[in-house]
Amino acid sequence: xxxxxxxxxxxxxxxxxxxxxxxxxxxxxxxxxxxxxxxxxxxxxxxxxxxxxxxxxxxxxxxxxxxxxxxxxxxxxxxxxxxxxxxxxxxxxxxxxxxxxxxxxxxxxxxxxxxxxxxxxxxxxxxxxxxxxxxxxxxxxxxxxxxxxxxxxxxxxxxxxxxxxxxxxxxxxxxxxxxxxxxxxxxxxxxxx
Amino acid sequence: xxxxxxxxxxxxxxxxxxxxxxxxxxxxxxxxxxxxxxxxxxxxxxxxxxxxxxxxxxxxxxxxxxxxxxxxxxxxxxxxxxxxxxxxxxxxxxxxxxxxxxxxxxxxxxxxxxxxxxxxxxxxxxxxxxxxxxxxxxxxxxxxxxxxxxxxxxxxxxxxxxxxxxxxxxxxxxxxxxxxxxxxxxxxxxxxxxxxxxxxxxxxxxxxxxxxxxxxxxxxxxxxxxxxxxxxxxxxxxxxxxxxxxxxxxxxxxxxxxxxxxxxxxxxxxxxxxxxxxxxxxxxxxxxxxxxxxxxxxxxxxxxxxxxxxxxxxxxxxxxxxxxxxxxxxxxxxxxxxxxxxxxxxxxxxxxxxxxxxxxxxxxxxxxxxxxxxxxxxxxxxxxxxxxxxxxxxxxxxxxxxxxxxxxxxxxxxxxxxxxxxxxxxxxxxxxxxxxxxxxxxxxxxxxxxxxxxxxxxxxxxxxxxxxxxxxxxxxxxxxxxxxxxxxxxxxxxxxxxxxxxxxxxxxxxxxxxxxxxxxxxxxxxxxxxxxxxxxxxxxxxxxxxxxxxxxxxxxxxxxxxxxxxxxxxxxxxxxxxxxxxxxxxxxxxxxxxxxxxxxxxxxxxxxxxxxxxxxxxxxxxxxxxxxxxxxxxxxxxxxxxxxxxxxxxxx
Amino acid sequence: xxxxxxxxxxxxxxxxxxxxxxxxxxxxxxxxxxxxxxxxxxxxxxxxxxxxxxxxxxxxxxxxxxxxxxxxxxxxxxxxxxxxxxxxxxxxxxxxxxxxxxxxxxxxxxxxxxxxxxxxxxxxxxxxxxxxxxxxxxxxxxxxxxxxxx
Numbered sequence: 005x006x007x008x009x010x011x012x013x014x015x016x017x018x019x020x021x022x023x024x025x026x027x028x029x030x031x032x033x034x035x036x037x038x039x040x041x042x043x044x045x046x047x048x049x050x051x052x053x054x055x056x057x058x059x060x061x062x063x064x065x066x067x068x069x070x071x072x073x074x075x076x077x078x079x080x081x082x083x084x085x086x087x088x089x090x091x092x093x094x095x096x097x098x099x100x101x102x103x104x105x106x107x108x109x110x111x112x113x114x115x116x117x118x119x120x121x122x123x124x125x126x127x128x129x130x131x132x133x134x135x136x137x138x139x140x141x142x143x144x145x146x147x148x149x150x151x152x153x154x155x156x157x158x159x160x161x162x163x164x165x166x167x168x169x170x171x172x173x174x175x176x177x178x179x180x181x182x183x184x185x186x187x188x189x190x191x192x193x194x195x196x197x
Numbered sequence: 198x199x200x201x202x203x204x205x206x207x208x209x210x211x212x213x214x215x216x217x218x219x220x221x222x223x224x225x226x227x228x229x230x231x232x233x234x235x236x237x238x239x240x241x242x243x244x245x246x247x248x249x250x251x252x253x254x255x256x257x258x259x260x261x262x263x264x265x266x267x268x269x270x271x272x273x274x275x276x277x278x279x280x281x282x283x284x285x286x287x288x289x290x291x292x293x294x295x296x297x298x299x300x301x302x303x304x305x306x307x308x309x310x311x312x313x314x315x316x317x318x319x320x321x322x323x324x325x326x327x328x329x330x331x332x333x334x335x336x337x338x339x340x341x342x343x344x345x346x347x348x349x350x351x352x353x354x355x356x357x358x359x360x361x362x363x364x365x366x367x368x369x370x371x372x373x374x375x376x377x378x379x380x381x382x383x384x385x386x387x388x389x390x391x392x393x394x395x396x397x398x399x400x401x402x403x404x405x406x407x408x409x410x411x412x413x414x415x416x417x418x419x420x421x422x423x424x425x426x427x428x429x430x431x432x433x434x435x436x437x438x439x440x441x442x443x444x445x446x447x448x449x450x451x452x453x454x455x456x457x458x459x460x461x462x463x464x465x466x467x468x469x470x471x472x473x474x475x476x477x478x479x480x481x482x483x484x485x486x487x488x489x490x491x492x493x494x495x496x497x498x499x500x501x502x503x504x505x506x507x508x509x510x511x512x513x514x515x516x517x518x519x520x521x522x523x524x525x526x527x528x529x530x531x532x533x534x535x536x537x538x539x540x541x542x543x544x545x546x547x548x549x550x551x552x553x554x555x556x557x558x559x560x561x562x563x564x565x566x567x568x569x570x571x572x573x574x575x576x577x578x579x580x581x582x583x584x585x586x587x588x589x590x591x592x593x594x595x596x597x598x599x600x601x602x603x604x605x606x607x608x609x610x611x612x613x614x615x616x617x618x619x620x621x622x623x624x625x626x627x628x629x630x631x632x633x634x635x636x637x638x639x640x641x642x643x644x645x646x647x648x649x650x651x652x653x654x655x656x657x658x659x660x661x662x663x664x665x666x667x668x669x670x671x672x673x674x675x676x677x678x679x680x681x682x683x684x685x686x687x688x689x690x691x692x693x694x695x696x697x698x699x700x701x702x703x704x705x706x707x708x709x710x711x712x713x714x715x716x717x718x719x720x721x722x723x724x725x726x727x728x729x730x731x732x733x734x735x736x737x738x739x740x741x742x743x744x745x746x747x748x749x750x751x752x753x754x755x756x757x758x759x760x761x762x763x764x765x766x767x768x769x770x771x772x773x774x775x776x777x778x779x780x781x782x783x784x785x786x787x788x789x790x791x792x793x794x795x796x797x798x799x800x801x802x803x804x805x806x807x808x809x810x811x812x813x814x815x816x817x818x819x820x821x822x823x824x825x826x827x828x829x830x831x832x833x834x835x836x837x838x839x840x841x842x843x844x845x846x847x848x849x
Numbered sequence: 850x851x852x853x854x855x856x857x858x859x860x861x862x863x864x865x866x867x868x869x870x871x872x873x874x875x876x877x878x879x880x881x882x883x884x885x886x887x888x889x890x891x892x893x894x895x896x897x898x899x900x901x902x903x904x905x906x907x908x909x910x911x912x913x914x915x916x917x918x919x920x921x922x923x924x925x926x927x928x929x930x931x932x933x934x935x936x937x938x939x940x941x942x943x944x945x946x947x948x949x950x951x952x953x954x955x956x957x958x959x960x961x962x963x964x965x966x967x968x969x970x971x972x973x974x975x976x977x978x979x980x981x982x983x984x985x986x987x988x989x990x991x992x993x994x995x996x997x998x999x
Contacts, residue, residue, distance in 0.1 A: 053938030560961035578950035583943025
C-alpha cells in the first residue's frame with residue numbers, strides 16, 4: 005500500500021489483483037445481462053420456499069351462495085388422481101381477468117383447478133365467477149389472507165402445481181398467459197400426469 | 198427542427214470528443230506541440246456542442262413538444278415549468294445528456310484553467326476525458342436518443358412520476374453527476390500519470406482540488422437524495438441501504454480515501470501507486486453505479502427502465518475504461534515508486550489507516566450490494582442483503598475510523614508521538630464519554646444513540662482541538678488570533694469537514710431516539726407524543742396546479758401554547774393516476790415534528806406522528822462536510838498552481 | 850419480464866402512500882418495540898429493498914400483523930423469523946443467513962481488513978526502522994507548502 009521500500013520493486017501480482025477482480029466482475033455482469041435476455045436470470049423472480057414440500061395445513065370456509073365444495077389441506081394430500089393446480093385470485097385483481105380464460109380452458113380439459121379467493125368480498129367474488137365463468141372444482145375463501153402467507157404468496161394471482169403425491173412442484177407469480185400455459189405449464193402437467 | 202439540431206449537436210460533440218482524445222494523446226506520445234495544443238480548443242468546442250444539445254432538450258420540454266417521445270413519456274403541459282425542466286433529466290436519456298454535459302464542463306475547466314499544467318500532462322488528461330465523452334456520446338446516439346420523434350404526436354404527455362416532482366429531487370441528479378464526473382477528471386489524471394510514468398507533488402496538487410470538488414458535490418447529492426426520502430416517502434426514514442443508494446455511496450467512500458491520500462502525495466511524495474489506484478477506482482465506482490441503475494440487473498425501486506441492450510453497451514464502456522486503466526496500472530505502476538519514508542505512527546500512517554478502513558467499508562458495501570446478483574448467477578440462491586447486514590458489517594469498521602479521525606490530524610508527518618497527541622485530546626475524550634453517559638442517563642438504555650453522541654462529541658471537539666493546537670491557543674494565547682488568520686484554508690477545511698461528520702453523527706444518534714404514534718383522530722380530538730399535544734382540526738380538499746389533495750390541519754401545542762400548525766396531505770395526480778403522501782414537517786433545528794395523513798374513515802383520519810430529535814443535523818452535517826471540502830478547495834496553495842508560481846484561478 | 854411489468858403495475862403499486870393502521874400496533878411498548886425490531890429484519894417482498902416496517906403494501910401489512918400476533922403470544926424473535934423464513938425462503942431475510950452461498954459475503958469485512966493489513970505489512974517490512982523524524986530539509990519543504998510558496 006505504501007511505497008516506502010524504495011529499493012524494492014512493488015510485488016507485481018499485487019498490481020494485477022485489481023484488474024483480476026474487475027475482469028471477474030465484468031464476466032459476471034455479462035452473464036447476468038445474457039441471462040436477462042434469455043430469461044435464465046431474473047432479479048425479481050424468486051422461487052417458492054415450498055417447492056418439493058407438501059401443501060401447508062389449512063382449512064378455509066367455502067364461498068357463500070356459490071355451490072362449490074371448499075378447499076382444505078386434506079384435499080391436497082397424496083395420492084391424488086392427477087396433478088392439481090391451486091390458484092390464488094381475487095375479483096379486484098386485474099391480472100386475474102387476464103389469466104382467467106387459461107384457467108377455464110384447463111378446467112374444460114379436465115385438469116383439477118382449485119381456487120383460493122384472497123381478501124375479497126363474497127358478493128364480488130361470486131359476481132366475478134358468474135361473469136367470467138368458474139374454473140374451480142373446489143374453492144376456499146381466505147378473507148384474512150393468512151393461508152396465503154402460509155403458502156408464501158406475494159400477491160394475486162399466484163398459481164401452484166402439485167404432483168400426484170401432493171408435493172408442490174411449481175409456482176407461478178403473476179397471470180398465466182397463453183404463453184405461460186403452453187411453454188411452462190403444459191410440459192409440467194404432462195410430466196406429473 | 199430544434200430536436201434534429203440537438204441530435205446533430207450530439208453527433209458533432211461525439212466527433213469532437215473523438216478528435217479530442219486521439220490527437221492530443223498522439224501528440225503527447227510524439228512530443229508534438231501542435232497536436233497537444235489542439236486539446237484545449239477541442240474540449241471547449243465539444244462543450245459548446247453538448248451545451249447546445251442540452252439546450253435543445255430543455256427547449257423541447259419547456260414548450261411541451263409532444264413530437265419528441267421523451268417529452269411524451271416524461272412530461273405534461275399542466276406541470277410547473279421547473280418540473281418540466283427537471284423532467285428533462287428525470288429520465289434515462291435526458292440524464293445521460295446531463296451526464297455528458299457535466300463531463301464536457303469539467304473538460305472545459307481543465308482546458309481553461311489548466312494552462313499552467315505541463316502541456317503533455319494537460320494534453321493527456323484532456324485526451325482521456327475526450328475518450329470517456331466519446332464513449333458515452335456514442336451510447337446516447339446509438340441506444341438512447343433523447344430526441345426520438347413520435348408521429349402522430351399525442352395530444353399531451355404522460356406526465357412525470359409525481360414522486361419526482363420535487364425541488365430536492367430536481368437538484369439531486371445534477372449534484373450527483375458533478376460528483377461522478379469530477380472523478381472522471383481524477384481518473385484522467387491517473388491515466389495520464391501512468392502514461393507519463395511520473396507522479397509528483399505537482400500532480401498531487403492538481404488531483405486534490407478535483408477530488409475535493411467531486412467529493413463535496415457527491416456529499417451534497419447524496420444528502421439531497423436522503424433528505425428527499427425523508428420528507429417525500431413519508432416513513433421518516435432517510436437511508437434504506439438500497440442498491441442504488443449504495444451505488445452513490447461507493448464512489449463517495451473511495452473518494453474520501455482518495456482526497457486524504459492525495460494530501461500524502463502532495464506533501465510527502467509517498468503512497469503514489471496507491472493514490473493512482475484509488476483515482477481509478479473512484480471513477481470505476483461511479484461507472485458501476487451508472488451500469489447498475491441503467492442495465493436492469495438490479496432489483497431496486499430507483500432503477501431506470503430496464504434494457505439489456507443498453508446494459509451490454511454500458512458494460513462494454515465500463516470494462517474498456519476500468520479494465521483498460523487497471524491493465525495500464527499493472528503495467529506502468531512500478532515506475533511510480535515513492536520516496537517518502539515514514540514510521541507507522543505518523544500522519545502518513547494515520548492516513549494509511551484511514552484508507553484501510555474506508556476501503557474495507559467500501560468493500561463491505563460493494564460486496565453487499567452485488568452479492569444478491571452474484572449469489573443468483575453463481576449458486577442460483579435468491580437472497581436479500583439489507584439494512585441489518587450493512588449496519589452489522591460496517592459499524593465495527595466505522596468505530597475505529599471515527600476514533601482515528603480526531604487523532605490523525607494531531608500527528609506529525611513522518612514520525613509522531615501518539616502519547617503526546619492523545620494527551621492533547623484528553624478533554625475531548627472526556628467530553629465523548631460524558632456525552633455517552635448523559636445519553637444513557639436521559640434517554641435510557643440505548644447503546645447505538647449513546648455511541649453516536651460520543652462519536653459526535655469526539656469529532657466536533659476533536660476538530661476544535663486540532664485548530665486550537667495549530668494556533669497554539671494554550672501555549673501562546675497572545676498570538677493565537679494572528680496564527681488563526683495565517684492558518685491555511687486547507688487546515689480549516691479539514692477540521693470543518695471532520696466536525697461536519699460529527700454533526701451528522703449527532704443527527705443519526707438523535708434519529709435513533711425518535712418516537713412515533715399511529716392514531717385515528719376525529720376533528721377536535723388530540724393525542725400526546727413526546728411532550729406535545731397534537732390536535733386534529735380538520736381534513737379538507739385542496740386544489741393544486743396538477744393535483745388535487747386532502748389536507749389535514751394539525752395543531753401542535755406544548756403547555757397549552759401553539760408550537761406550530763402542520764398540514765400533511767394526500768395528493769392525487771390525475772395524469773399519472775397516482776397518490777403521494779406529503780409529510781408535514783416543522784423543525785426548530787433541534788427536533789422535527791413530522792406528520793403524515795393516512796386513511797380517512799367516519800369523518801376522522803389516521804395520522805402517523807413522529808418526533809425526530811436532531812433529524813436536520815444529518816443534512817446540516819453533510820452540508821458542513823461539503824463546506825469544509827469547498828474551503829479546502831479555495832486554499833491559496835491550490836489556487837497558486839503547482840510547478841510555476843503564476844497565479845491561476847481555482848480549477849473547479 | 851412482461852409478467853413482472855404486470856405484477857409491478859397492478860399488484861405492488863401502493864408501496865408508498867398510506868400510513869398504516871392504528872389497530873395493528875401492540876399496546877405493550879416493549880412488545881411493540883420487539884415486533885419492530887423483528888419487522889426490520891424482514892423484507893417487504895413485493896416492494897423491493899424495504900423492510901415490512903417501512904412499507905404499506907398489503908403483504909407488508911399482513912406480515913406486520915402476523916409478527917405482532919406471534920410476539921403478543923409470547924414468541925421470541927428467532928421463532929417469529931423462523932416462521933416467516935419457512936414460508937418465504939431466504940429472500941425474506943434482510944440479514945442473509947450464513948450458508949455456502951453467503952460465506953464470502955459475511956467474510957468480506959474480515960477479508961478486506963485482513964487483506965489490507967497483509968498488503969501494508971508486506972510492503973513495509975523494510976525501511977520502517979530508518980524512519981526518523983522530519984529532516985530540516987523536509988520540514989522546510991512542508992512549511993513552504995503550507996505557505997503556498999513551494
